[in-house]
Structure formats: C-alpha cells, structure tokens
Amino acid sequence: MFDYKLLHALATVVECGGFERAGDVLGLSQSAVSQRIKALEVRLGQPVLMRHPKLSPTPAGQRLLTHYQQVQLLERDLHQTLPTLDNAAARLRIAINADSVVTWWASAVTEICQTEGVLLDLVIEDQEVGLKRLRDGDVAACLxxxxxxxxxxxxxxxxxxxxxxxxxPGYVARYFPEGPSAGAFQRAPAIVFGPHDQLQHRFLAQCGYHGHFPYHLCPSSEGFVRLASAGIGYGMVPSLQAAEQLQSGQLVSIAQGHSLTVPLYWHFWRHSGLLVQRLTESLNCLML
Amino acid sequence: MFDYKLLHALATVVECGGFERAGDVLGLSQSAVSQRIKALEVRLGQPVLMRHPKLSPTPAGQRLLTHYQQVQLLERDLHQTLPTLDNAAARLRIAINADSVVTWWASAVTEICQTEGVLLDLVIEDQEVGLKRLRDGDVAACLxxxxxxxxxxxxxxxxxxxxxxxxxPGYVARYFPEGPSAGAFQRAPAIVFGPHDQLQHRFLAQCGYHGHFPYHLCPSSEGFVRLASAGIGYGMVPSLQAAEQLQSGQLVSIAQGHSLTVPLYWHFWRHSGLLVQRLTESLNCLML
Incomplete structure (x- = not known):
C-alpha cells in the first residue's frame, strides 16, 4: 500500500507552488517536505517535480496526483456512507469549455457545491484536449x-x-455600413478565441464567404466581449453571455438572423463515484 | 534568403488548424500546402508540425513562426515609411495577465488598433511564463x-x-457571520485562479491566518466572479472588474478595509519596431 502522506505532500507542494508554503500548510518544516518528495522519487525511480519553467509535476508526478485525486473521491463516498468519519472535501477536477464557465455553469452547480461541500478544480480546454485529459485520467469529467x-x-x-x-454599433457603421459582404469580410477585423476555434469560419461559410479575413486572437471569453464592445473587432459571442450588452445596445449583430448552435455534452467515467453521479443528475435536469 | 511562401504556408496551417482550410485561405490545393510544409521540413531536416494531440508547431516550427512574425513586424514599419506599398496588417503577439484582459486592456488599445490597423494575438499567462515567452522570442511584449x-x-x-x-451576501451570512476569523477561514471555500496564484495566500497572511483553507480552482477571471456571485466561494477580485456587482450589492467584501495592490509592468524588446513603440507610448499615458 502506498504511503499517502507522501502523495499528500506532493499534492500540497504543487498546489502551493513551493516547498516552504507547502510546509506551512502541512505544519512541517521545509526540509521534512523535501524528504517526503525525495522518498516518493526513490520509490518511483524518477523525478515527480520539474523546477523549470515553474514548479510543476512531471508526467509521472501527474499520474500520482491523478491517482491521489481518485482515492480522495472514493474516500469521499466512504464518508457519505460512514458519516461519523470526518468529512474532508475532495476536489473534483473537470475539463470545461471557456464559454460555459462565464455563463450558465456557476448557477447550475451552486446547489451541489453547497449541499455536498464539493470543491471544483476547473480546467479550461477546448473539446479534443478536454476529452484527451478524461482519457488520460487527468479529469473526472469533461464538458x-x-x-x-x-x-x-x-x-x-x-x-x-x-x-x-x-x-x-460604431464598428458596424465603419465596417458593415451596407451589411455583410465579401468586401467587408476581407477588411473587417474579426476576433477569434484561438487557432482551433472554428466558429468564425463556420459563420463566414454560412454567409457564403470562404476567403481570407483579418482577425485578433483572444483566448478569454470575457476579454473577447470587451474587445468587441470597445469596437476593436466583431466575433461569435454566446447570446447568454451578451444578453446585457444586446439589451443596452452596446453590442449588435452584424448579420441579423445569422446564428450558430453548439451542443454541449457531459462526459464522465462510468464508475466515478457518487459525487459525479449527483453532478450528472443535476446537469441532466438543466434546460439549457 | 528564406522562401517566405513556405513560412506563410506554415503560419496559415497553424492558424487554420488544418491543411484543407489553409488551402482555402491561401487559394491553393491541400496537396500544394502539404508540399510547402514538406519543403520546409526538408530544408530544416526535422518536422515543423505535430499531429497529436492536435495540429501544432514543433519547437522548431514555433521558432520559424516567431521569426516570421518578427519579419512581418519589420515589414510593417517599412510600409509606414513607404506608404505606397500595400499595407498588410501584422499580428502583434502579447503575453498578458487574465485580469487585465477582462478589465482595462480593451479600452487602452482601442485607438491604436483602429488607427494603426494592428491585429492582436493575446496569450494569457501568469508572470513568470509570460516573461519566459518574451525571452524565448515567442511574444513581442509582456504585461x-x-x-x-x-x-x-x-x-x-x-x-x-x-x-x-x-x-x-448569502455566502458572507453563512460563512462569515461574525467577520473573518481563523475558524471561518478553515471552513469557508475560497476561489483561487490557479496553483500559482498567491493573492489568496497574501490576503490570509494579511489577516494573520497561515493555516490550511479549502478552495476551488477556476482559471477564468469571469468564471471566478460568476462562482463568487453564485455563492460558491469567496476570492480576490479586481475592484475594476467587480464595480457593477459591488454597486448592485451582488458582491460584498468579506473583510472591509482589506485589499491587495498588484503593480503592472509592460515588458518589451528595445528594438521591436514602431508599433510596439506606439503601443508603449499609449500605455505610458494610462492612469491606472
């Protein structure tokens, strides 16, 4: 059986970003923390931490942390069935798309966070990478x-x-005074979330445009809306996220009637414990 | 001299996330794009693209793209001094902290984006990683x-x-009915941006608390505010970002009078061209 003290030390060093702070949290000296990490590395025959560019787990260290998290989730279920045990909270690691985090996610999980005392560890990833993390056992679920x-x-x-x-509105008057057209799309700077974001391409294809277009890259959902509101570019924004700006007239559609629908799926392991099961039930009841 | 057609093909494949779409943008067949990438790899003696987990540049490919971007910036300056040349827009790659992107950044760069026709490529990174990217020549500037x-x-x-x-307010009534105290900090779930975010630790130290505390991890500035507003946790939020929620009473301070100040510095290469120089001038005049 593993010595979970060592894994707890590793998890704390990674969470705190340093040995000294981890020592403070664990109530240990810095050198005692180092000794635990060293013991883990001796047992494993390879390093569990990288120092550069910043303190972070090696792939082997990450694998250990994933295991540690899974054991914590199982222990959490145990605490549910044996409520006299001390109810330590497990952190639930979930890969999720950025636009959900800035819109409906918080209100959908409020109740379960409050009643179950669950702590979230959100990892913001686009779909392929999120599913790869689920496959690697790095996250418990993926949206x-x-x-x-x-x-x-x-x-x-x-x-x-x-x-x-x-x-x-100022941007529309400047770049789309006569509505969307190939000439306008060629000149009007768009905003794209990242190199793998295909929404802008899909929208242009919907308008019958397949050529080159200038664009800014902004991998922050809220930053995206700020750039659009400031008149720096136009881009595909979730209606949920822009409700306020649409109502106040701060943002307007450049092509009335055009919109794209993106379905959202919740992926989870079959045997991932009661907590994921309850979270799945509460997401299943959403009317999104 | 390099054949910049090849670099342009590489940049387009990476931007579009695929050979077929890159072909559409470049007005070439998919196989013509492949041939250009192949020619680059032959010249270099190593691959420039990885296929897994997603299509992305190898370190060597990234180095070529950085060079390509630098040449584009220099060409842009040339176009300024020879205005009869066609004025193609360069994309300016900048590492920036997430909280700036969701607050003051857009309005600070609106004018320069509009008058200079500059396209932004924002990379959201915390400080050490951002400066490392500047050192590696991967970004032109770092905030x-x-x-x-x-x-x-x-x-x-x-x-x-x-x-x-x-x-x-509901969260405060539940976890801090008698204000901040060691007992409350031990139980109240906080929200932390990421494992390297030290703001929460600094705040607790300011309150004289150095023990363990439960926390959610949410690496999205706006998601962070959503979780706090939903009553899932408390956390360190920029006053600029929460102005509206503070005024409406949706968010309140859990420890009146406590705040942290984080200075912001703009790092840039000495010889990075006119565009970075102008951007630097406009940031220098900010009253943040």
Missing part, C-alpha cells in the same frame, strides 16, 4: 461539444449554446 | 507584475490593480 463518448465513459447532452456575430 | 526587465528588454510601470476579498 464539450463532442457527442461521442470515449471507451469506458458515458455522455449526456446538457443543452445548446447559441452564438451571434456581434460588434459595437 | 505582468514583475518589475525587473529581462536582459535586452525594457519595462515601464503601467499602473496598479486593486483586489478585494469578495463574496455574495
């Missing part, structure tokens, strides 16, 4: 737009998000 | 809280951001 479950996992449809091509 | 310039670069202070420990 993305891929409808096909990976082997050994299940998925349910949570709902849909609707995207509109939005910009500030 | 972070580190005051010391790296060798060959300069930095100017742009301003300061102020952080307050905020939560919903």
């Amino acid at each position: 993305c737009s891929t409808p096909t479950p990976i082997a050994g996992a299940r998925c349910i449809k949570v709902g849909e998000m609707h995207y509109q091509p939005l910009a500030s | 972070c809280s580190t005051p010391t310039p790296i060798a060959g670069a300069r930095c100017i202070k742009v301003g300061e951001m102020h952080y307050q420990p905020l939560a919903s």
